[in-house]
Amino acid sequence: MTQAATDPQSASPGGAALADRIAERLGEMVFARTDANPRRTWLSVRPERVREAVRVLWEEFDGRMATASGIDVRDGIEVQYHFSFDRANLVVTLRVLAARPETELDSVGQDLPAANWIEREMHDLLGVRFRGHPDMRRLILSDDWPEGVYPLRRDYDNANERRGPSGAMPPDEAQG
Amino acid sequence: MVKRAMIAIGPFHPLQEEAEFFQLYVEGETVVDMDVRISYNHRGIEQLSTQKTFDQVPFVVERVCGICSASHPLAYIRAVEDICGCTVPERAEYLRTIVKELERIHSHMLWLGLAGHFIGYNTVWMWVWKYREPVLETLERATGSRIHYANAKIGGVRRDMDDEALRAIDKAMDDLRGPMEMLTNAVLDDPVIHARLKDVGILTLEDARKWCVTGPTARGSGWAIDARADDPYGAYDRVQWQVRTRPEGDVFAKTVVRCLETLDALDIIKQCVRDMPGGPIDAGVEHVPAGEGCGRVEAPRGEAFHYVRSDGSNKPVRHKIRAPSYVNVPSFKASCIGQHIADVTITLASVDPCYSCTERFATARDATTGRHVMTFADMVRMSQERTRALQKEMGVEPLKLE
């Protein structure tokens, strides 16, 4: 398979060089950078610029969003968008903090369909609110899971929710 | 005005191994929209990981999915090895590759059988699964279990394979080649299968990129991504193989990709056995330092992507698991729209959804009355009837298998 001369991923050899070009292009959207190794780069992005940063990675650099992950840290929920640049063997992760107490971010799923589900999941499990998400319905937790209880938060105690209320199936659900 | 109705599939029904709830909105006999509800299989594995030591996690994670049972542990292990920066011994890489490719073979054959059933070729189902059985026996010979192999560990593999085991694996691959080629040719040459699968469930390259799909779902749309080539692990950069793609994006394209990958896997395994180096099988990693890493492998369904964060203690602080089906299934929104109902079952099956990895659920209802209109069993039957009608129309004999 031949690669076009304007192919953003092949224009420079190797992942490290591509990571440099991406960081340079994002400019002041990024305030910190970690290169764990030539194949893995973490860029800390200002929350108000995350939507723009994702669009740059996806549209300008042909990145493929592998997934997103959230982790409960002291100051809020740290959301990471992992982008793979397959031909350069590089994963660039955009790290953005949804600060407490609101734990809110602009939704990337409103631009990139691939982020739709994972933002719903992070909302279910970590309580991050994604502004502008086209479809913020419950995804991964049961219908009867209590609101406001986020299992992946550090202060979650799973003794209470396990059993759940037993009950009949919702009346509007069809049988297979 | 054509009535808009929703088709119910689920929650439990035959031949869907997991509970799935798809909501298909149809007007007449054409699908106009779809939605999916998941949750039935959600077992909270990411939280469980943080309660296990680094070395215990692979045993949990291989139970994310029984079919991709070697993929998820290896992706997790690669993420941790990313943090450690260790070098895996060469023999261990070859042993890992053998198990991964055996997994690919058994998974693709499983899919081929089920796909055959959905379009009414039950003979294909029975024959493929008959030849799949020796693959599971080979895996048991090689790792001790038909599924859930527990073969990889951080820094290497847990168990070696002796020369006798390697010879048995080599022979099993030789024995499988003939039947697999026969099945591939029979399926790919059959004019009725062409009529049922070509131009059905098309996922364009543009949509594939928007939904960031992976695996045969992506490669069947002409997108040449494969974690074995893009982020090499195991022995993939030391043996001869190629990334298989087809440009059409329909179900037939994905079928071709899977059949060719199965035949490739036979070759990869034989090369690994032939070139198996000596030496240690374990780098002896004793401690995982603080840090974070990403690991990915090419599971049969696509890229399994794991992220791990460590704080230097003996348990992961965070373990994110992203199965390939999680990104492939939402692409139904693009590939199912405009399809005839009879083609939906094979379109849904074409991404080879592994619901345990992701868990989904779908139903359908009449939009005006809210009444149940059609079950999944009805749709499978419609699909099978369509095949019979085509066979009659084309005057073609049923598929011949030797």
Next chain:
Amino acid sequence: MSWKTWALKKSLWVYHVNAGACNNCDIEVLELLTPAFDVERFGIKLVGSPRHADALLVTGICTRQAKPRLQEVYLQTAKPCVVLCIGSCAISQGIFRHGYHAACCVDEAVREVDPEAIIAYVPGCPPKPEAMIMAVVKALGTL
């Protein structure tokens, strides 16, 4: 033995239910139908509706979302029926026992709606297909 039980023992129709499983036990259940094991020669048949079933093959940990649906399927199944808990997850929730989404064991869920339910346990992760066949034979022997 009543004629109903006699008929049941001659040919067991089973309905498979996944209540939150990794798919491994489910695939091994399907293996039973394929030429290597071919349980149809014993009269065991996989049916498409619980209303036709004599036995429920239940896999999985019984998640919160699946629990009410599992109970509904059990109630729909024609009686008498045997519930076969296939695998460690169905018996005890296995390694997922402490998960936040693991509601209760399959037998507890079924006994909530029918305290007299006949339940058999097939241990393993997954149980080998031969073990599943033996379990069905043993369960029939108790009727």
